Amino acid sequence: MTAPSPGLDIHFEGVVHLYPSDEGDVVALRGVDLDVEAGEEFALLGPSGSGKSTVLALLAGLHRPSAGRIRLGEYDLGRLSNRQLLRLRAAEVSLVLQDPARNLLPYATAAQNVEFSQRGARARGHRPPWGAVELLEQLGMGQLAHRTVATLSGGEQQRVAIATGVAPAPRLLLVDEPTSQLDTQNRDQVIALLRDINQRLGATVVSVTHDPAVGAAMPRTVTIRDGRIGAEGRRGQEFAVVGKDGSVQLPPDVLDLMPPGTLVRVRRHATGVDLSNSELETDDL
Ligand code: ADP
Numbered sequence: 001m002t003a004p005s006p007g008l009d010i011h012f013e014g015v016v017h018l019y020p021s022d023e024g025d026v027v028a029l030r031g032v033d034l035d036v037e038a039g040e041e042f043a044l045l046g047p048s049g050s051g052k053s054t055v056l057a058l059l060a061g062l063h064r065p066s067a068g069r070i071r072l073g074e075y076d077l078g079r080l081s082n083r084q085l086l087r088l089r090a091a092e093v094s095l096v097l098q099d100p101a102r103n104l105l106p107y108a109t110a111a112q113n114v115e116f117s118q119r120g121a122r123a124r125g126h127r128p129p130w131g132a133v134e135l136l137e138q139l140g141m142g143q144l145a146h147r148t149v150a151t152l153s154g155g156e157q158q159r160v161a162i163a164t165g166v167a168p169a170p171r172l173l174l175v176d177e178p179t180s181q182l183d184t185q186n187r188d189q190v191i192a193l194l195r196d197i198n199q200r201l202g203a204t205v206v207s208v209t210h211d212p213a214v215g216a217a218m219p220r221t222v223t224i225r226d227g228r229i230g231a232e233g234r235r236g237q238e239f240a241v242v243g244k245d246g247s248v249q250l251p252p253d254v255l256d257l258m259p260p261g262t263l264v265r266v267r268r269h270a271t272g273v274d275l276s277n278s279e280l281e282t283d284d285l
Contacts, residue, residue, distance in 0.1 A: 155186025
């Protein structure tokens, strides 16, 4: 399996997203800044309702941001016409939905599903560099190629669903909750498959997950809370992120000590910066 084209780099600048509703707009993203290098693999973590699916839908070109800018490689998503967005979705960006059944035709074989997902790319003049059986073999699923999807286990269906996402040779693979409802062994196989795709195909791979095991297995994690980037994990260590406007989201355990409205002193000294709760230090004032 050779890399047909390099992964897409991702840049979010002050991205705001609103969903209109009868009771007023729901603010799903409140100024997201995010930079991802071409060919990176990372997981987006966060509680339900924090904005993860909205980030994924924006990356997939399914919504346009209400404000701010999203750049994917050479594409400025806000400036693409509907036709250009369709082409991007058909050929360069793949979205694997959460439930494998939503990605697959149950009465077709795994290979037929892979072929089917290559059709849209072909129709838009993009030639996937591999045949369906060849791709399944390369991804360690050759034995599933001629089996009907409905007869496969949940873990096998999830791996085939990911293969259909890879089928058009995308430069960005988006995977929503890749391990939900899988046991430990199948979960580890899916994590290994995503790693393999990232390393051999060179695609940027973004997974959205609740699963701490997936987060722990990723070289980079980004935590989103209440529509803002809260923290970044690198090799198991978590860091707060300073946004482009200078704002920092405090981790929940620190927020317990410093609830919203707390006055905080920020002091620079020779070796770094101190944050302190000013009320504990009134004698100093
Ligand atoms: P997550 O994927 O982390 O669960 P979402 O991106 O789905 O979060 O949602 C972020 C916020 O936007 C939530 O408050 C959610 O209720 C709201 N939201 C998501 N989709 C819609 C929609 N189609 N209409 C109205 N509000 C929505």
